[in-house]
Amino acid sequence: MPLKIDTSNARIDNPLALLRQLEWRVRHAVENILSGEYRSAFRGRGMEFDQVVKYSFGDDVRDIDWNVTARLGEPYRKKFVEEREVTLLLVFEDSPSLHFGSGAQSKREALMELAGLVMLLGAVNRDRVGFVHASPDGTLVREPVRGRGQILHSAATLLARPAPDPTAGPVAMPWRFLSRAAPKHSILLWLGDFAPRPEPEGWPVLRRRYQTMGFRVDDPWEQALPTGENFAAYDPTAGRLVTLEGSAAERAAHATWKREREDAWESLFPDPLSRLVVTTEQNRLEALVRFFHARMKPGSRR
Numbered sequence: 001m002p003l004k005i006d007t008s009n010a011r012i013d014n015p016l017a018l019l020r021q022l023e024w025r026v027r028h029a030v031e032n033i034l035s036g037e038y039r040s041a042f043r044g045r046g047m048e049f050d051q052v053v054k055y056s057f058g059d060d061v062r063d064i065d066w067n068v069t070a071r072l073g074e075p076y077r078k079k080f081v082e083e084r085e086v087t088l089l090l091v092f093e094d095s096p097s098l099h100f101g102s103g104a105q106s107k108r109e110a111l112m113e114l115a116g117l118v119m120l121l122g123a124v125n126r127d128r129v130g131f132v133h134a135s136p137d138g139t140l141v142r143e144p145v146r147g148r149g150q151i152l153h154s155a156a157t158l159l160a161r162p163a164p165d166p167t168a169g170p171v172a173m174p175w176r177f178l179s180r181a182a183p184k185h186s187i188l189l190w191l192g193d194f195a196p197r198p199e200p201e202g203w204p205v206l207r208r209r210y211q212t213m214g215f216r217v218d219d220p221w222e223q224a225l226p227t228g229e230n231f232a233a234y235d236p237t238a239g240r241l242v243t244l245e246g247s248a249a250e251r252a253a254h255a256t257w258k259r260e261r262e263d264a265w266e267s268l269f270p271d272p273l274s275r276l277v278v279t280t281e282q283n284r285l286e287a288l289v290r291f292f293h294a295r296m297k298p299g300s301r302r
Helices: 015-034 037-043 066-072 107-124 148-159 203-209 248-268 284-295
Strands: 047-054 076-082 087-093 128-135 138-146 187-192 211-218 231-235 240-244 275-279
Touching (some): 015 107, 015 148, 066 076, 107 128, 107 148, 107 275, 107 284, 128 148, 138 148, 211 248
Parallel strands (some): 087 128, 087 187, 187 211, 211 275
Antiparallel strands (some): 047 076, 231 240
């Protein structure tokens, strides 16, 4: 199995051409598969308060207005109305570990495609879409804009961003800036590698202000170490070559890493319907469609 490590500072060739290739697939999905599900699924709880009404069986218990309930002696809940537009802010954490790839695509290439698909979904649905690209080399911000042309240009700018050097240091995420980068109740979609680490200090503030979602791309070797003869692989996080022998100790260490990573991932996004994991071998658009369908199942609104 080939190991792909992109050690250059390359960027995606002709991102506008790639986006136009993806756009017709997105339009087909929205018009024939998702219909109105994209808009409703992304709204989630990002809605404006309307009035207080009596609680009925099946309503979301988290909408109960406990003050009114205590005063009137029976349960009442808050009723919301949908905002007229969605503001979607993508936060792309471009860490050196995304260079890894055991197949035809690196994790970074797959994650960039996923980001482009989401931005195109926003364009087709007439939403406002922006991004924050954070890498060891600095941060690039594009404020949320509306309209196919502007969003397509913004998406092309993101896809054209040069990859960080594999030996670069960690990404300095602009948490303080993100807390005011978009209107309240916007969707903040964090795309990254999500290696095991403590929860960022500013994350609770963002979770209160926005609807937070996380998208991650995994390489098959992260899910299960390959079997067979010894081989060498470059570790972009440690910045060195390592030799994997398939020993019991290596597999135990891998299992521990997976468990710690999943624990940290679920701590950031406790709601299973707020996080999406796809592999480099999966169809990203199909994964997005399944994600939206799952969010729209009865009782799934959280």
